[in-house]
Amino acid sequence: MPDDNTATPAPAVDASLSNASLRAALHGLPGVDEVGARARAAGLATRSIKTTAKAQGIDLAIRMVDLTTLEGADTPGKVRALAAKARRPDPADRSVPHAAAVCVYPDLVGVAVRALRGSGVGVASVATAFPAGRAPLEVKLLDTRQAVADGADEIDMVIDRGAFLAGDYRKVHDEIAAVKEACARPGGGAAHLKVILETGELETYDNVRRASWLAMRAGADFIKTSTGKVAPAATLPVTLVMLEAVRDFRAATGRQVGVKPAGGIRTAKDALRLLVLVNETAGPDWLDPAWFRIGASSLLNDLLMQRTRLTTGTYSGPDYYTLD
Numbered sequence: 266m267p268d269d270n271t272a273t274p275a276p277a278v279d280a281s282l283s284n285a286s287l288r289a290a291l292h293g294l295p296g297v298d299e300v301g302a303r304a305r306a307a308g309l310a311t312r313s314i315k316t317t318a319k320a321q322g323i324d325l326a327i328r329m330v331d332l333t334t335l336e337g338a339d340t341p342g343k344v345r346a347l348a349a350k351a352r353r354p355d356p357a358d359r360s361v362p363h364a365a366a367v368c369v370y371p372d373l374v375g376v377a378v379r380a381l382r383g384s385g386v387g388v389a390s391v392a393t394a395f396p397a398g399r400a401p402l403e404v405k406l407l408d409t410r411q412a413v414a415d416g417a418d419e420i421d422m423v424i425d426r427g428a429f430l431a432g433d434y435r436k437v438h439d440e441i442a443a444v445k446e447a448c449a450r451p452g453g454g455a456a457h458l459k460v461i462l463e464t465g466e467l468e469t470y471d472n473v474r475r476a477s478w479l480a481m482r483a484g485a486d487f488i489k490t491s492t493g494k495v496a497p498a499a500t501l502p503v504t505l506v507m508l509e510a511v512r513d514f515r516a517a518t519g520r521q522v523g524v525k526p527a528g529g530i531r532t533a534k535d536a537l538r539l540l541v542l543v544n545e546t547a548g549p550d551w552l553d554p555a556w557f558r559i560g561a562s563s564l565l566n567d568l569l570m571q572r573t574r575l576t577t578g579t580y581s582g583p584d585y586y587t588l589d
């Protein structure tokens with residue numbers, strides 16, 4: 266992700282923006298070819314990736330991982346262990362790159378920040394009454410401001426799916442814009458804002474495309490598929506629709522927005538398929554942790570095992586690595 270001062274500025278409040286004008290804009294987007302999206306995703310499963318590209322892809326995927334723990338039972342010790350793993354995924358092999366970020370609940374941001382100082386690994390925090398997002402806006406803003414004050418580099422907010430599905434696009438837009446403002450740091454710069462659409466609750470691919478555009482219009486730095494608490498989560502067709510949205514949004518506005526599939530991504534094969542999809546849909550400009558992340562609690566070990574197999578010809582079993 267670009268450094269601290271490059272988060273997109275909060276968009277100026279547009280008083281003329283009405284729900285009707287947003288509805289007209291979002292419903293005027295071309296419809297998604299659902300059959301085509303599924304066929305494209307299914308086609309990726311049959312592709313083979315050659316050894317050199319695979320080795321590069323695995324290292325890139327490691328650099329894109331937002332190593333996540335979002336459990337009620339999370340403790341400072343667990344977050345410190347996760348931070349150590351993100352800094353040095355394989356303590357026996359210094360050539361393994363570090364992960365992009367550690368993603369935690371807001372009350373554990375301080376622990377993660379202290380554990381990761383100077384490492385180059387970011388701290389992301391879910392906020393805005395994650396995962397349901399059912400709280401008054403003031404509560405969501407407080408949640409965000411606290412995480413930013415504690416040192417979060419990135420805020421992963423959830424949209425109000427109820428408002429979206431009820432057609433109240435203005436409410437969703439204004440809430441995102443307000444959270445974006447709350448990402449600003451008093452001393453300058455801002456935390457980057459990832460907007461979670463929770464695509465598993467949006468019913469249709471057309472809605473995924475509309476929610477993607479709405480979030481980008483309201484100032485999202487990234488659009489993210491899922492909380493990891495709702496199934497289906499980061500499916501390939503949904504990720505495809507979101508990659509098309511960021512590609513088209515950049516063509517229309519000149520602004521590049523990142524994409525983060527999250528939830529249910531567990532194997533190196535899943536990660537490599539995602540990278541192929543990024544390359545062939547949004548394009549190589551997105552093949553960078555600044556623009557593409559993979560949110561996952563248990564992907565890193567499979568990436569490490571596949572990496573070891575490529576470099577040594579043998580697998581280390583999962584017991585060789587620390588838990589992720």
Ligand SMILES: O=C[C@H](O)COP(=O)(O)O
Nearest residue numbers: 493527528529560561562
């Ligand atoms: O943002 C990341 C997700 O919460 C992680 O989901 P996961 O546990 O299915 O990998």
